[in-house]
Amino acid sequence: MSFASETKTELCQAVPQNSCCRKAECYGMLLFGRSFSGNSVSLTTENSSAAHRAAQLTAETVGVFVDISTSLLRRKERKSAFTVSVSGDGQRETVLAYFGHTDKEIHLRINRANMENDCCACAFLRGVFLSCGTVSDPQKDYHLEFVVPFMNLAKDLSSFISEIYELDLQPGLLNRKGSYVVYIKGSEHVADFLTYMGAGKAAMSLMQTKMLKEVRNNVNRKTNFETANLDKTASAAAEQIVAIEKIIRSAGGLSTLPEELRELAVLRCRYPEMSLRELGAMLSDPLSRSGVNHRLQRIMDIARVL
Numbered sequence: 100m101s102f103a104s105e106t107k108t109e110l111c112q113a114v115p116q117n118s119c120c121r122k123a124e125c126y127g128m129l130l131f132g133r134s135f136s137g138n139s140v141s142l143t144t145e146n147s148s149a150a151h152r153a154a155q156l157t158a159e160t161v162g163v164f165v166d167i168s169t170s171l172l173r174r175k176e177r178k179s180a181f182t183v184s185v186s187g188d189g190q191r192e193t194v195l196a197y198f199g200h201t202d203k204e205i206h207l208r209i210n211r212a213n214m215e216n217d218c219c220a221c222a223f224l225r226g227v228f229l230s231c232g233t234v235s236d237p238q239k240d241y242h243l244e245f246v247v248p249f250m251n252l253a254k255d256l257s258s259f260i261s262e263i264y265e266l267d268l269q270p271g272l273l274n275r276k277g278s279y280v281v282y283i284k285g286s287e288h289v290a291d292f293l294t295y296m297g298a299g300k301a302a303m304s305l306m307q308t309k310m311l312k313e314v315r316n317n318v319n320r321k322t323n324f325e326t327a328n329l330d331k332t333a334s335a336a337a338e339q340i341v342a343i344e345k346i347i348r349s350a351g352g353l354s355t356l357p358e359e360l361r362e363l364a365v366l367r368c369r370y371p372e373m374s375l376r377e378l379g380a381m382l383s384d385p386l387s388r389s390g391v392n393h394r395l396q397r398i399m400d401i402a403r404v405l
Contacts, residue, residue: 102236104146106293106301107229111148113297115222118160123219125156126198127226130209131247131256132183137202140191141184142230145172149229150181156226157183161197163190209255220263225296227256234289234301237308243289244282246275253279266291336371339395342402343368349405356401359384363394 100108115121129135132142132153144150154165163185172178185191195201199210214223227245235242247253257270260281268291271282283292286309293302343364347353353361359382366378375395379386386394 102301102304103233106234106298107144107146108148109298109300110225110229110296111146111152113225117216117218119215120219120222121156122160123214123223124226125153125160126210126213127223127228128153128230129157129194129226130198130207131227131230131245131252133248135195135200135207137188137191137195139184140194141182143180143182144230145178145180146229147179147181150183152229153183157185157194161194163193206251207249208251209259211259220259221295221297224260228296234293237286237305238312241286241289241305241309242282242284243292244280247279247281250279253281257281263295266295268292332374333372336367336373339367339399340371342399345402345405346398356398360394360398360401363391364398367395 115124128142128149129140132140134141142150142153144153150167154167157163157165164187166184166186168182168184170180170182172180185194192202199212200207214220231247232243232245234244245253245256247256253272257272260266260268260270260283266288268283268288271284273280273282283289286305290302290305293299293305343353346356346364349355353364356364362382363378366373366381370378370381373381374388375391376388379388379391382391
């Protein structure tokens with residue numbers, strides 16, 4: 100089951116206690132479904148729980164008969180789609196009238212009279228999400244969106260979300276293949292929105308995934324940094340040893356070097372894996388990292404002359 104489907108299943112377990120909230124949630128599901136007019140009132144979803152919730156809320160709230168039909172979307176994946184619909188002109192007119200709509204509206208808009216109290220806003224958005232919303236797997240991205248068929252309806256939804264003081268959100272709006280997408284990005288914004296709708300477990304899972312990813316990324320960054328330093332140290336040590344071997348093969352060998360350089364050259368050949376700081380600590384007169392580096396540069400210069 101996908102993260103979006105798990106989220107919808109969790110939302111379906113939240114039962115509105117107030118009749119006004121049940122009305123608002125039912126309104127959100129039907130208004131943002133596939134069609135909401137005198138010719139057709141229906142919504143289609145891949146989530147069985149959401150389909151049965153829409154049918155139950157519509158029947159109980161409006162008092163009309165509701166049909167649920169199933170069709171196979173992708174045979175190989177055994178994915179099914181559930182369509183919830185209201186049959187009969189008279190019953191569809193009852194639904195429209197109950198929510199303050201008529202069959203003569205040119206543009207479908209949100210009728211805010213269906214959100215009677217402050218508590219109805221989260222129920223309405225829960226219904227909208229169950230009807231046309233989705234949320235990305237937090238392992239991949241932090242993104243929640245609503246795919247809306249009509250521009251004015253999408254603008255109304257964006258404005259409605261932005262006016263909710265507790266969320267403090269400014270949703271984005273774009274056109275995608277003839278549909279209008281209202282979207283929310285960012286882990287904290289998506290988690291806040293899920294919590295507001297009633298999907299606390301999904302929000303917690305998202306934040307836990309985010310923290311785990313951050314820890315893993317920090318470990319990877321540290322490991323990469325240390326690996327890069329080791330590679331750099333190994334490359335420098337290899338060049339230094341090549342220079343020292345060149346001096347050894349020359350007439351006089353290491354005896355031509357001053358005592359302080361000769362001691363360091365012997366240590367470098369004996370301990371190629373050591374850092375400059377570690378080499379400096381092993382000298383008869385301990386030396387700082389920069390001092391060791393300076394002496395090694397002198398050895399390299401002598402080798403270049405040879």
